[in-house]
Amino acid sequence: MTKLLASLCLALISTWASADDLQVRGMASSCSACHGSLGIAQPGMDSLAGVPKEELTKKLVDFKSGAKPATLMHQLSKGYSDAQIEQLASYFSALKK
Numbered sequence: 855m856t857k858l859l860a861s862l863c864l865a866l867i868s869t870w871a872s873a874d875d876l877q878v879r880g881m882a883s884s885c886s887a888c889h890g891s892l893g894i895a896q897p898g899m900d901s902l903a904g905v906p907k908e909e910l911t912k913k914l915v916d917f918k919s920g921a922k923p924a925t926l927m928h929q930l931s932k933g934y935s936d937a938q939i940e941q942l943a944s945y946f947s948a949l950k951k
Contacts, residue, residue: 878941881934885942888926893946904951910943 882893885902889895893903902910916922918931918939934942 874941878945881938881942882945884930885946893949894951901951902946903949905947907940907943907947910946911939914939914943 885893888899889902890899893901895901913922914927914931914934915936917924917927918934920928922928931939
């Protein structure tokens with residue numbers, strides 16, 4: 855009985871992790887128009903794949919606050935909470951360049 859209960863708990867935890875992963879991937883997909891599929895951009899745009907999490911987080915927070923000027927990113931970044939910015943930065947930093 856204990857093994858069954860432990861298995862059910864692990865299954866629930868992995869389901870929650872998968873749901874979070876899908877949410878982050880959904881948010882990241884909107885970045886692909888400018889920053890490329892899987893964070894690898896075309897020439898003239900910044901690639902996001904493999905950039906350190908701290909650097910991406912700072913840039914997004916600076917865009918959101920207006921500290922870093924932009925043509926579009928300052929508007930887009932305002933649509934994300936600080937937690938979502940952290941999730942996006944983690945996602946892109948984990949991708950291979």
